[in-house]
Amino acid sequence: MAKITLVEAVTMALAHELEHDPDVVILGEDVGINGGVFRATAGLAQRFGEDRVIDTPLAETMIAGMTVGMATQGMKPVAEAQFMGFIYPMVDHVISHAGRFRNRTRGRMHCPLVIRAPYGGGIHAPEHHSESTEAMFAHMPGVRVVIPSSPSRAYGLLLAAIRNPDPVIFLEPKRIYRLHKEEVEDDGEELPLDMCFVLREGKDVTLVTWGAMTKETLEATDKLAEQGISAEVIDVATISPLDMDTIYESVAKTGRCVIVQEAPKNCGVGAEIAANLADSQGLYSLQAPVKRVAGYDTVMPLFRLEKKYMPSVDRIIKAVNETLEVS
Amino acid sequence: MAKITLVEAVTMALAHELEHDPDVVILGEDVGINGGVFRATAGLAQRFGEDRVIDTPLAETMIAGMTVGMATQGMKPVAEAQFMGFIYPMVDHVISHAGRFRNRTRGRMHCPLVIRAPYGGGIHAPEHHSESTEAMFAHMPGVRVVIPSSPSRAYGLLLAAIRNPDPVIFLEPKRIYRLHKEEVEDDGEELPLDMCFVLREGKDVTLVTWGAMTKETLEATDKLAEQGISAEVIDVATISPLDMDTIYESVAKTGRCVIVQEAPKNCGVGAEIAANLADSQGLYSLQAPVKRVAGYDTVMPLFRLEKKYMPSVDRIIKAVNETLEVS
Amino acid sequence: MTTVASFSIDYVQHLSPEGQLVGDKAPPIATDFEQLKKLYELMVLTRVFDAKAIALQRTGKLGTYASSLGHEAVHVGMGAAMKYEDVFAPMYREYGTQFYRGVKMSEVLLYWGGDERGSNFSGPKHDFPWCVPIATQNLHAAGAAMTFKLRGQERAAVTVIGDGGSSKGDFLEAINAAGAFKLPLVLVIVNNQWAISVPRKKQSGGQTLAQKGIAAGLPSIQVDGNDLIAVHAVMDEALKRARSGGGATVVEAITYRLSDHTTADDASRYRPQEEVENARRFEPISRLRKYLMSNNQWSAQQENQLLKDCAAKVDAAVEEYLSTPKPAVTDMFDYMFAELPHDLAEQRQYALEMENNG
């Protein structure tokens, strides 16, 4: 069993489903012979043919709309938005249709589709190539939002996303596409779409995060451990619907919570988590304010400043220390 | 001074700016001779000419993109999305451009534009005519989101929105377009874009809301008063940037907070408010969990069920009672 | 300077406004009187239904309703040219097509009566429901057509757009996709001259709307949309081409919206009554009736009987609509996902409690 990267795990999951389900097709810009600008679909057109892995005209609304149309007719299309910054022309079809067909027709039609997009910053890319707007999609009824943060989770969650009979926005943290390798077996085993993953157990503070920020969060955890602070790390992974139970349980134990998100703070997913903690099931556990370490409410800067924008290990540790100062 | 409705106040503000600023133009579908499907631009094309009040082809992306283009060239365009449900094709231009031109060009260009849209449910309208997705826009850096809830606030806030040198999404709660009349003087006085309005003073609980839900919230307040419960009511009005100070101050006094929003709960604006209350400036004031009374995380149903969907006076009172049970 | 490509747009009419066959090559349907009478009856039923729906709205028994008055030929003609296994992706007023395909009148009423069950209709299960966000349906149809193509099925998708909607990117991208992928798709622009209050000339600087298809290299044609025979003929040809691998067609059907945009609209605000009166002279039903009568295929007596039958059918449909039991509050939740997520399950429980105690 070879060790593979997160992006290779994506490719492996896509290949697995193309192999086992004739209704699965991939479509998007440059997904064919070129194998995607991040190589996520590398080799798939060659292996499965250009009728299964389809290069489309450059038109994201069209991709989204056709994907919805195909899904309602029984296909399981997996569309790619080349970068999350180019997903916005798809928003209308996601919120107005993908999330509504089942409800609107009282179950007559439904939308088993996936829209994949590399997301997040930190790779020195041009403007619009560093977006993290998962909250926008989490706010949409009828739509699941999933973000893997390791090769094995990418594989298992993407399988589940493709097989799920409802629409899934699958966001791939491109900054860690090739960060780590992991042994992942191509066994077709999916992971649940409604469960957080506890990456580290701890007792002093709960760190909640997802996507590429798991990297800084885990690094911060290591540093905190050196200071004798034991942090529990939760990878939310399934952003919507949100598994608050795992978070409640952890905070019941630690009494403290720091949420780490790359997206701008205002109305981000971190707000939903903190808001739940402020309600009945969380509040009585809290021994300290809930801190959010987030991107600033500014435009993600071009890359000379992007590091300054993104939550750093230092910023995480600072927030943890603030919650620990409270006794 | 005549008493006017909220929608008439919108018209009055538009007319005022058309009259006083030659750079102001209105554009959208049916805004011309027809005066808008809600009559918000009634009489303006007739009075100011079809070069100032422009009927466009039916293409929301085009409206948004041209509005951005006009704004960068020195105009002050006020675009209308006919309903908020049709604003999604505008999302790309709002997030990718309107909110970025000033920053992207280091101040060389900027976007003094307004996009108005009637929003919210409860008027027995067809599908997609009842959206409340203000959170989506509140999450966008560089963009202001403003929601009036009375004729005078509609007048003063819209004036401020049009004059503001940065982009403003101005959402009009159509359910209360004609609910109340108020004396509003056409004096050109604007209201601040970064301040909540305290609609009622109270001491037992803080009710935070905006838009049409001010109606149910105030009704609930009256009923609570009959039970001897004194609720403070805050109309957020400027959703982004959010004036938390007024809310902190109120909760410091009452110790309890219930947030009432029509939008789906998950990742709504209410989450941001509650999340702030869970952080340092709010947590120590809280004597009870922060409750959110919100739309369900479902598609807004067609109108036979829409009343069941929307936060009701009963639901608000129930939540208030829950926070009061905690001692 | 060399000319590298040339194009033209043709206009098809077979039946003059006076109900006379014009031109030289009448299509087979022009003499298939049994079929023509069937379609005529459906056009009339559609119109009777339409009047009733407006009346229901006026008396508070229906929500906002979009009338199909004046569009009966293009709607029924499209339906008649389609096969059951084809897919229809409408906008919101193509009742004539839908009735032909098996959607019940009571279902149309349920939909405009604010009940999702109307869209779980008796027409083909693969047909799309009404679509409110303008032009989005065109891309869904392109996706359906793509599905047929990938599966090697001999099926086509038909989708409709208005003169207004033909300005929108979704429609324009659908045309482009149809050409680029050679999709089995027919895109019908129902040009009824108005998009709510915005007249056709403000939508486009082109002489025709059909020429939008030229952009994508598609056969593109204009047809008299008040002429059932012409609509059927043009659709039949386009559909046969689509099903047999010949790719997509853009059809512009010229008609006129004789009603307000919807019951929420008041067209007298923005268009002169004379224009409407003039347009009425070209309307599709009397035209076809004249043709049938002049061929001794229809009589005043048959007409009377038909109107009575239609009224009875419509009344029965209204009765069925009005007696439909109320939807349950839990319906809001139960069709959101195949499996109800835990957070929604909680909200569902809460809604039930509020319902029972509230």
Add this chain to the structure above:
Amino acid sequence: MTTVASFSIDYVQHLSPEGQLVGDKAPPIATDFEQLKKLYELMVLTRVFDAKAIALQRTGKLGTYASSLGHEAVHVGMGAAMKYEDVFAPMYREYGTQFYRGVKMSEVLLYWGGDERGSNFSGPKHDFPWCVPIATQNLHAAGAAMTFKLRGQERAAVTVIGDGGSSKGDFLEAINAAGAFKLPLVLVIVNNQWAISVPRKKQSGGQTLAQKGIAAGLPSIQVDGNDLIAVHAVMDEALKRARSGGGATVVEAITYRLSDHTTADDASRYRPQEEVENARRFEPISRLRKYLMSNNQWSAQQENQLLKDCAAKVDAAVEEYLSTPKPAVTDMFDYMFAELPHDLAEQRQYALEMENNG
């Protein structure tokens, strides 16, 4: 069946790939050798700059960079036909146009070097900066053109789109707006045959991309995009028409992307080297040089001197770029709004603290 509208697409070329004037009606610029030499020099400078930028990227001194190799005639030709007061709304590789309009090479480098200050450039303050979300710039240009029209100014907007981008709704809606509002706008499709890895034929089923303009009733024309004289002539005519109230034009300039898409791309994965080699035979710079030389307007010696001058200018620009002081962390906040809102003020303060202690 009657024909109601006819259209055709013409192709303009004045300079053959061998550098010979072809056709009968050469435009004035064909004999304005002073201007031609100036434009030739700018084309060469652009190419020298381009090679240097790629080298900077390869050595880690620049971020991802989009090459303009092979596009010099269409870019410089557009620039030369424009007036200062016209507005330019580019995509991301039209350096030739921008240099003509006063943007500095160091500013281009700053932009691709990840610094917003590059977009606060020395070109016309009303020109749009680089635009990444494909085709959105076309609507901004339409808005600019609308502004000129409403203000009664004799100005035009020029905007660029690729063969790939010409499939996108924004572009198609911009064309439609241009026709519907009769905007002073020139929409230039730079068809370089590839959209990253997707070839032209997958984008559209149309024989030409120019015919997209027919959809909107616009004059639409194809031009040899490697022929500076033809590009200039076609743009000049379109711009004059636009400025004088004659409305918009769609121009398809046929060229070839001789480079990878950007420095992040490896075109050898998806296109045969022979195709590139073949396209090189049609490239614009040697063509114009041959023309100038055969008219005794240019010599090998001048060429040597020019290359030296260009290298020096580019080196100076690189020097200026590399010595630009770092941006401040507060820059992130200070240009978000005219007035910094309180929440951002707090975040700015925090960022400063992190900067100083971190």
